[in-house]
Every structure is written in structure tokens, then in C-alpha cells.
Amino acid sequence: xxxxxxxxRRLVTAFDTEGGLLRAVDEVSFDVRKGRTLGIVGxxxxxxxxxxxxxxxxxxxxxxxxxxxEVRFKGRDLAALKPGEMRRVRGDEIGVIFQEPMTxxxxxxxxxxxxxxxxxxxxxxxxxxxxRESIEMLRLVRIPAPELRAGDxxxxxxxxxxxxxxxxxxxxxxxxxxxxxxxTTALDVTVQAQILDLIKGxxxxxxxxxxxxxxxLGVIAENCDDVVVMYAGRVVExxxxxELFANPRHAYTKGLLASIPRLETPSKTVLPxxxxxxxGLADLVPGCRFCQRMGREGATLRERPVVREVGPDHxxxxxxxxxxxxxx
Amino acid sequence: MSKLLKVDDLKVHFPVxxxxxxxxxxxxxAVDGVSLDIxxGETLGLVGxxxxxxxxxxxxxxxxxxxxxxxxxxxxxxxxxxxxxxLRPLRREVQMVFQDPVESLNARLSVRxxxxxxxxxxxxxxxxxxxxxxxxxxxRVGLPASGxxxxxxxxxxxxxxxxxxxxxxxxxxxxxxxxxxxxxxxxSVQSQVLNLLLELQRxxxxxxxxxxxxxxxxxxxxxxxxxxxLGKLVEMAGAExxxxxxxxxxxxALLDAIPEPDPTREVRRELLEGDVPSPIDPPKGSAFxxxxxxxxxxxxxxxxxxxxxxxxxxxxxxxxxxxxxxxxARVADAKAAE
Numbered sequence: 001x002x003x004x005x006x007x008x009r010r011l012v013t014a015f016d017t018e019g020g021l022l023r024a025v026d027e028v029s030f031d032v033r034k035g036r037t038l039g040i041v042g043x044x045x046x047x048x049x050x051x052x053x054x055x056x057x058x059x060x061x062x063x064x065x066x067x068x069x070e071v072r073f074k075g076r077d078l079a080a081l082k083p084g085e086m087r088r089v090r091g092d093e094i095g096v097i098f099q100e101p102m103t104x105x106x107x108x109x110x111x112x113x114x115x116x117x118x119x120x121x122x123x124x125x126x127x128x129x130x131x132r133e134s135i136e137m138l139r140l141v142r143i144p145a146p147e148l149r150a151g152d153x154x155x156x157x158x159x160x161x162x163x164x165x166x167x168x169x170x171x172x173x174x175x176x177x178x179x180x181x182x183x184t185t186a187l188d189v190t191v192q193a194q195i196l197d198l199i200k201g202x203x204x205x206x207x208x209x210x211x212x213x214x215x216x217l218g219v220i221a222e223n224c225d226d227v228v229v230m231y232a233g234r235v236v237e238x239x240x241x242x243e244l245f246a247n248p249r250h251a252y253t254k255g256l257l258a259s260i261p262r263l264e265t266p267s268k269t270v271l272p273x274x275x276x277x278x279x280g281l282a283d284l285v286p287g288c289r290f291c292q293r294m295g296r297e298g299a300t301l302r303e304r305p306v307v308r309e310v311g312p313d314h315x316x317x318x319x320x321x322x323x324x325x326x327x328x
Numbered sequence: 329m330s331k332l333l334k335v336d337d338l339k340v341h342f343p344v345x346x347x348x349x350x351x352x353x354x355x356x357x358a359v360d361g362v363s364l365d366i367x368x369g370e371t372l373g374l375v376g377x378x379x380x381x382x383x384x385x386x387x388x389x390x391x392x393x394x395x396x397x398x399x400x401x402x403x404x405x406x407x408x409x410x411x412x413x414x415l416r417p418l419r420r421e422v423q424m425v426f427q428d429p430v431e432s433l434n435a436r437l438s439v440r441x442x443x444x445x446x447x448x449x450x451x452x453x454x455x456x457x458x459x460x461x462x463x464x465x466x467x468r469v470g471l472p473a474s475g476x477x478x479x480x481x482x483x484x485x486x487x488x489x490x491x492x493x494x495x496x497x498x499x500x501x502x503x504x505x506x507x508x509x510x511x512x513x514x515x516s517v518q519s520q521v522l523n524l525l526l527e528l529q530r531x532x533x534x535x536x537x538x539x540x541x542x543x544x545x546x547x548x549x550x551x552x553x554x555x556x557x558l559g560k561l562v563e564m565a566g567a568e569x570x571x572x573x574x575x576x577x578x579x580x581a582l583l584d585a586i587p588e589p590d591p592t593r594e595v596r597r598e599l600l601e602g603d604v605p606s607p608i609d610p611p612k613g614s615a616f617x618x619x620x621x622x623x624x625x626x627x628x629x630x631x632x633x634x635x636x637x638x639x640x641x642x643x644x645x646x647x648x649x650x651x652x653x654x655x656x657a658r659v660a661d662a663k664a665a666e
Contacts, residue, residue, distance in 0.1 A: 043517075188604065189542075193585040217589045263543070263571050267548060
């Protein structure tokens, strides 16, 4: 077997809507290496969260469905599993950290009980053992006085503490893969730093692989080994993190990197921008969608660009107008 | 230089009620003695974490909430003691842009009506003139004139924020309070809106109070930056100075926590413990010193921690817990000389 824990191949996920079938994820492929962190970056609506939810099959029902492709996890195709089998994988072998801890937690149950659930479901423990394990998990995510906190309800905790509980739940069964979907977006910057530091430490300690979804390129740079850049349902570029920041090849990646305000740039200067905006899912062209945003016309809009390897592990959607040095 | 806006020792306290009789059992000191000023054409950035009171401060300046104490002086006139009727003509000159353009725009009104409304309220122009003005404003914020007859929900987040900005500048204000105007936007759209705000400022001579939690964004758009913690300003200086020579421990912590978009840089950060404390029962002394668990915290109880000038235009809270020894010695001297 390869050293990849997860291999996504041409994943297609669509939503059945009144306006027809909308492809939110359109033939997405990437690998997650064992023990490493893969970052998925892109703007809202680019399909990064839908990709993640497709992996664990938590798509909104009945509208969202995987229409094609494979999700190879430790040799098995998750897309082909029966719902019951998938439930055993989820929470046990794959943990999920959601963005909004208040929606991930049940407001009417004590956090110790919610944590116990993972152990009762997947580990056949007695309630007492599960409670004891839950306290250990709270200690692991550095919640002070875990014996007391286990009896708290979610609303009694601060935002940062709640996110720690969500992390504890995701990691309770020591999964091989953790999917963190914007885990710090709702948090203040000082708390974000604490949470990312915690996740990073636990990942090293427990030897997990991770998919980290974010729109923040700073978070990507500091926490990921490999990066996937998504635009309008597709991967436009993927590469090891240093390579991507040093040699971005796709115009969209370059635009993203250039448009973030940095502390070093002098105040009140004009920022480079990516003109236009993403077209709606129903209006996307079959060809290069970034060309569509740039208002270009012609052949590139009609034919889907091929994804080519332009350097070691560096892949780019090879549109002649958008990819530098890739087109031949 | 004469100031457009002067805020002096402003306080906004909200009552906390409890028990069956809903008696007042305490108060949230959302804004607790803030002083600042803004010159014509200047941007003052206001940064702090959620719950620090920065939005309330912005709303108190435009009188969307009533200050408990202190003064807000706009163009030489004291807004705090004005009646609503006297205030109305002044509202033309101070406008606000909100974080969520969806919630701040009336969904039942077309884009034209949204932008026209303030003109009608203030009785400006004939129908035809207003029509022309709306087209001009849309063009100015980079939206097609054809958008006027559509509804806000038909637009993307960035475009909706442009509509909000068009409405805010319709009355040709002097000061615009921007409350997290780009926080809900994607990065590529965020930079478009920041550029638009800079361009409008250059062309119309606007002053901004720019409120946000993202220090990199605030630093980018501001001439000066004020840092707020638990209802009080702890540091204020030129944008470059705040970034290059931060004095207050909280400013440093905020800067330090920003993830660096450069994977080659080795990050070693000192993590701040804990969360922002509650403004209902704030620590008696230095609020940030308390969060740090600083050994000199007890000294600061009852101490005057107001900001003092430590360098030209560089103000910092006179707080022994949060300053380096030599910096504290300088503010202590400044305090003694008063």
C-alpha cells in the first residue's frame, strides 16, 4: 500500500435542486499522506466543505449525493460503503471537527455525556468507563478541572472551551484521519492561536493525518504540509506548502496570495485584486472557470483544462490563459 | 490641526437585570472611558477581540446607542446632549457601514430605494435628481446602473457591501463609521472593498472610524490604530508604529497571534492563556494584567491606568503589568508631570 491514508479520485458531488442538478464538487482528486496535514483553501462556495462532507458522507439529505469517483481510505472505497458501515468508520477511524461548536454540540446534554457517546458507540465500554475516558479526553485538550467541567452544559463554556470539547469528541476514538472544517473561523485571533497549537500538538502526539479546511492562507502556511486550492468546484492547483507559496502557477492562486493585506506592506496602499466574482453554480462553464471570472471568451471556456504535474507533486489545471509555464 | 471628531471619556454601560422584579443587579461596562479623535480625511482603525466594546463605541458615536457619560464632539458641536430633532441634520454628516450588508439592507426595497431612502428622509433633490444621484452612486461604488431595479438578495456579499457603502455616502457625509465592513467577505472580494474605501476617501475627503478584529486589515487601511481591550483603549499610535513598535502586552499578543502567510518562516509564539474576560464583572485593576496572571496585578487595583503619550502621537495605558520596565518608567514620568 502507498503511504497515503486517503486518496480522492475524480469525486463528483451534486445537489438536486429546483434549478436542476448542481455539481458542487466536480471531479476532485487529491491525496492525504499518512501523518501529514493537507490544507484545502478556497473562497465560500468553492466546494471545499462539500468535499470534506462527501468523504464522511454527511451531505444534506436527500439533496446531496456522490455521483461518481472514489474515496479510498485505507484501501476501502468509502463512497461505496453501506450507511451502517460508514457509521462505524465515522467517529471511529475518521473524526470531524466542525466550524461552529455550538451546532456540533447538543445544548441539552452535559459535555461528559456527549463525549461518552463516542466510547459507548465504538468501544463497548460501560457508562462509568466511558465517563472516565471522557474526563481523560478533556484533560488531553487542556480543559482545566476536567472532572468538574464534564458535568457542564455547552452554554456554560466559552467559545474557545467549546471548540476544545468538539476537538475532544473528534479525537476520542483516536481516529487515523481528522477532518477540521474551518475549526477556528468563529474564534478570536488569540484563541485561534491556542486552538491551532492544540490541534497541531495532538496530531503529532497521536500520529493522526489531517485535512484542514480554511479560507485563511496564514493558517494554511503555518499548519499544512500540502495544499489544495479549489475554485468553483474544482482543484486548480495542488502542491507541497512551501512550493505553492514560492512558485504558485495558477493565476487564481497568485491572485489569492497577492490580495491578502499583510502587516509588512505599507498602510493605505492599493491592494492587488482579483476582478469580478465567482459565477453561480448553475452558470459555470464546462471549461476554465477562472477564465470565466476574468471575462475571457473563446476556446478555454469550452474545454476543461487538463491537470498536469509541473514539478514534484505540484499539479496545476493547465489552462493556456491561467497557468504559467504549464501550457505547451 | 482641527479635529473632525473628538470623543472624550465616553462611557456606555448597559444594565444587567435579574430576579423576578427585573431589578438592576449590575452593569455591562461595554465602553468604559474612551477618548480619541479623528482629523478630516483621516482613518482611525479600532481593533480588539469580540466583546471588547468596539462596535458599541462605534454605535455610540453615531448615537445608535445612548452614551452613559462623556462627550462626543463632531465638528465642534456636542452630540451627546442633543435632542433627536437637533441631531437629525447632523446625521447627514456621520454615516455607518455595517458588517452584514444582508441584515442592514431592507430586503423589501430595491437597490434604488435603499440608496434613495436617506435622500428622501433628508428632503434632498427632486425625483429626477435623486434618480440621477443613485445612478452616479452605483457607478462610484462599481455597480452597474442596471442594478438599481434589482433587490439586494440578488447580489453577492461583496456587491451588497458596495450597496451599503453607496447608501452611506449618498448624503455626502464627512465621517463614516465602518463596523467590520469586510469581515464577512472572501479574501479576493475583501481586497476589492478595501480598495474602494481607500479610493472614496481620496476622492471625497472622508474620515473613517474603521472597526475590525483583523489587525492586518486594520493596519492596511488606517493612518492610526487604536487597540481596545475590555471597554478601554490600551494603545493608540500611527499604523506603522503599532506594527513596528508595539508597547502594550495586549497589542503584542494580538500581533503575535496573526498566522503568518509564509511557510518558510519559523513560528514561535507565546500563547496567551484564557479568554477575554466578561465585561459584566471586569477585574478591578489592569484587565489584561489579570488575564496574564501578572505578579504586579494587585498594584494596579484602583490605579489610574489611562493612556499617556510615550512618543509623538503614541499613547499607551500606564499599566505596570503590560509594559516593559523602561516604557513604564516613561509613562510614569508623564503621569507625574501632569
